[in-house]
Amino acid sequence: MPRIVRKTNKTVLLAVEGETELAFVTHLKQCYITRNCNVSIKIKNAHGFGPLGIMDALSTGARGKSYDHFAALFDSDIPICQASGQFFRKNNVKLFQSVPSIEGTILRLGNIRTKQNISTEECKRLLARSFVGDAMDVRFYERHFQKNLIDAGRGSIQILDDLINYIVAPK
Numbered sequence: 001m002p003r004i005v006r007k008t009n010k011t012v013l014l015a016v017e018g019e020t021e022l023a024f025v026t027h028l029k030q031c032y033i034t035r036n037c038n039v040s041i042k043i044k045n046a047h048g049f050g051p052l053g054i055m056d057a058l059s060t061g062a063r064g065k066s067y068d069h070f071a072a073l074f075d076s077d078i079p080i081c082q083a084s085g086q087f088f089r090k091n092n093v094k095l096f097q098s099v100p101s102i103e104g105t106i107l108r109l110g111n112i113r114t115k116q117n118i119s120t121e122e123c124k125r126l127l128a129r130s131f132v133g134d135a136m137d138v139r140f141y142e143r144h145f146q147k148n149l150i151d152a153g154r155g156s157i158q159i160l161d162d163l164i165n166y167i168v169a170p171k
Helices: 019-032 050-062 082-090 102-109 120-130 138-144 147-154 158-168
Strands: 010-016 039-045 069-075 093-098
Touching (some): 010 050, 019 039, 019 069, 019 102, 019 138, 039 158, 050 069, 050 082, 082 093, 102 158, 147 158
Parallel strands (some): 010 069
């Protein structure tokens, strides 16, 4: 009788800039990663230190472990410095940058119009006024952003579509 060979999952270490990104990506993971998806994703929080914090989170998260893919989600309000840029290129880190912030992406997903050059702080205030709850809690997204709403927004929000495509089938 031939021996059954189990297929191993692709492993991804995804570093996120802060608590809001952590909650949002955790919700996306719950919506799109099923048991038979053959992808295992570990989400590591950089606790709000921008690209340098992301670099550190990826370094410490990968220590002693072997991941097939590395990715990072962070806001575009802090530019990528030379050191972090070199690290990302050297380690083939797939970058996802929210413009101007993850809160802006979430507002677009919730069909909330924003002005052209809105700041990160303004996005945070508008998100808090527009939706009841704490955006740093996964239950916030479960309540306000069900999978059908996310699927509807994928066509018009490129970063959302790219991120979901990546977590489902990392390349």
